[in-house]
Amino acid sequence: xxxxxxxxxxxxxxxxSLRLSCAASGFTFRSYWMAWLRQAPGKGPEWxxxxxxxxxxxxxxxxxxxxxTVSRDNAKxxxxxxxxxxxxxxxxxxxxxxxGAWGGGRYYFDYWGQGALVTVSS
Amino acid sequence: xxxxxxxxxxxxxxxxxxxxxxxxxxxGISSYLAWYQQKSGKAPNLLIYAASTLQSGVPSRFSGSxxxxxxxxxxxxxxxxxxxxxxxxxxxxxxxxxxxxxxxEIK
Numbered sequence: 001x002x003x004x005x006x007x008x009x010x011x012x013x014x015x016x017s018l019r020l021s022c023a024a025s026g027f028t029f030r031s032y033w034m035a036w037l038r039q040a041p042g043k044g045p046e047w048x049x050x051x052x053x054x055x056x057x058x059x060x061x062x063x064x065x066x067x068x069t070v071s072r073d074n075a076k077x078x079x080x081x082x083x084x085x086x087x088x089x090x091x092x093x094x095x096x097x098x099x100g101a102w103g104g105g106r107y108y109f110d111y112w113g114q115g116a117l118v119t120v121s122s
Numbered sequence: 123x124x125x126x127x128x129x130x131x132x133x134x135x136x137x138x139x140x141x142x143x144x145x146x147x148x149x150g151i152s153s154y155l156a157w158y159q160q161k162s163g164k165a166p167n168l169l170i171y172a173a174s175t176l177q178s179g180v181p182s183r184f185s186g187s188x189x190x191x192x193x194x195x196x197x198x199x200x201x202x203x204x205x206x207x208x209x210x211x212x213x214x215x216x217x218x219x220x221x222x223x224x225x226x227e228i229k
Contacts, residue, residue, distance in 0.1 A: 044220050101175075104154070106171075108156045112165035
C-alpha cells in the first residue's frame with residue numbers, strides 16, 4: 001500500500017524557515033517524479049514544486065522560486081521541502097504527492113499524503 | 123500562465139442525477155488534464171487523467187472528455203458519496219494550475 005506521511009509543519013513568524021519531510025513507502029520511490037502541492041485555508045489546491053527521479057530536474061511556482069527548495073533522498077525514501085523567507089501568504093496545508101499515473105506523455109499526481117499545516121504569522 | 127475556468131462553481135443536485143462540470147483552458151493544453159475530487163479535510167483524490175482515462179479504483183459512473191481548451195467531467199448517476207468539491211488540473215506547461223473548483227451539494 002502506498003503511504004506518504006508529511007511532517008515538519010508548524011507555526012513560524014514571517015521571514016522564518018521550516019523544513020517539511022515526506023516519508024514514502026509501499027512503492028519504488030526512486031522510480032517516480034515527486035511533487036509538493038499546497039492548499040491555503042478555504043482555497044483550491046496549488047502546485048508548488050516537483051523533482052525528477054534522480055533530482056536532476058526541479059521546477060517551482062514563480063512565487064516560491066529562490067525561497068523554497070525541493071530535494072529528495074532516494075536511499076531514505078524521503079522527499080523534502082525547505083521553506084525560507086516565509087510570508088503570511090505561504091500559510092497552507094502542504095501535501096507531497098507521487099506523479100505515478102502515466103497518460104499521453106505526462107505523469108499525473110495519483111497518491112497524496114495527509115498534509116502538513118504551515119502557519120506563517122506574527 | 124494558463125488559466126482554468128470551471129463552471130459552474132456550485133451546483134445543487136439530487137441522488138441519481140446526471141451531473142456535468144466544465145473546465146475551460148485559456149489556451150490549448152492538448153489532453154494534459156486531470157480531475158480530482160476533494161472531501162472536507164482530505165487530500166484531493168485523482169479521478170480522471172489524460173482527459174479521459176479513469177484512474178484505477180474509481181467508479182465507472184465518472185467519465186471525462188475533451189481536448190484543446192474545453193473539457194468535461196460527467197457523473198452519470200450521482201451517489202451520496204459524490205457530494206464534494208471537484209477540481210481540474212492541467213499539466214501542459216509550468217506552472218501547473220488548478221481550476222477554481224466546483225462544489226456539488228445535495229438538493
